[in-house]
């Protein structure tokens with residue numbers, strides 16, 4: 450799908466003469482054909498076409514701007530196809546949240562359970578897994594193995610044949626133990642049979658999930674629409690996890706599943722490993738589908754931030770880097786947003802996005818700023834020597850910022866390293882001046 454759309458787009462972007470209404474129409478027809486072939490509904494394709502034409506408004510757009518305007522309109526409208534504009538469900542702190550996973554056998558439910566558990570565990574939720582799949586031999590062993598490896602508490606049974614009973618027992622037990630998040634894995638069987646749906650409804654009635662997630666294999670292409678619709682009717686799920694997004698055919702399935710159910714995609718699975726799991730973003734998804742990273746978005750983002758560099762540059766030129774400079778730069782980094790988001794905009798970096806891991810590194814950055822905010826003016830404008838001369842200051846700052854002495858020392862070490870570099874670069878005889886002299 451991505452390839453066909455790219456081809457259509459390049460008929461416009463590579464056009465040598467001016468782009469006119471006919472070029473645009475030809476491109477839109479090509480894109481529409483590609484989408485229809487991938488089971489995107491007729492109504493949606495028509496809407497996409499109208500919206501693009503309206504946004505581009507070719508008669509009013511200067512010829513030199515047309516290519517860019519068309520590209521952006523196509524990108525935005527493709528995003529709209531997988532963007533339901535609804536907020537994705539999140540568990541609430543301070544209570545027990547129950548999630549139930551549904552989907553066909555082989556879709557990736559059991560794998561996704563553990564991924565979800567690890568994802569939320571890392572975000573401070575005490576999480577437990579319940580195996581309510583008694584249909585597939587070895588289902589409990591599989592979940593047990595995954596959960597043990599990921600250090601997630603689990604519940605299941607080798608003897609109880611009734612999945613409804615196990616689900617209820619497991620959820621009750623974890624609730625009693627004050628778990629924040631309880632994830633219930635269900636069976637899936639091979640086809641959408643009535644038995645499966647009945648079982649799903651019964652488990653749902655027994656555990657009363659706060660949220661139901663449908664796990665959908667992205668590689669099934671066309672079939673996604675039917676499958677998602679059938680499940681939506683039987684178990685009104687609130688979001689979708691698309692698995693096997695690391696595989697080949699992956700675009701059409703997502704678009705048609707969202708189209709058929711008007712339900713947001715919450716996460717995508719990108720491999721068999723626990724950490725091959727990302728939150729879903731329409732822009733990122735379409736960028737990947739078309740094979741582009743969103744560098745342009747990143748540049749625009751950076752330009753809107755108004756980063757504060759003036760004083761630091763002046764200081765650097767003088768060969769100085771104070772704690773206040775460190776604070777300014779930390780703030781600049783935080784303005785960029787979570788590092789994971791920045792990474793996701795860079796081609797080839799998306800798979801590291803989660804490792805640059807949202808909350809942990811953000812917490813560290815914030816702690817550094819708290820530390821510097823607990824310093825006096827005099828300390829902030831210093832080169833840090835004052836702390837080495839009077840170590841009680843370090844203790845005071847740690848107390849004031851609610852951090853450990855070690856963390857304050859790390860900030861001081863960071864600044865000292867930067868100051869050392871500034872000294873080498875700045876000043877009359879520094880690298881910067883010498884480089885200027887050479888020009």
Ligand code: GDP
Pocket residue numbers: 552553554555556557558559560561637664692693694695696717718719720721725
């Ligand atoms: P279930 O029957 O719905 O519980 O599906 P499983 O969790 O047992 O997964 C079925 C197969 O798909 C297993 O071999 C998983 O390792 C694999 N799988 C699950 N999610 C992904 C994914 O995101 N990418 C890839 N490549 N394989 C996956």
Ligand code: MG
Pocket residue numbers: 558559560582588634635636
């Ligand atoms: Mg399973």
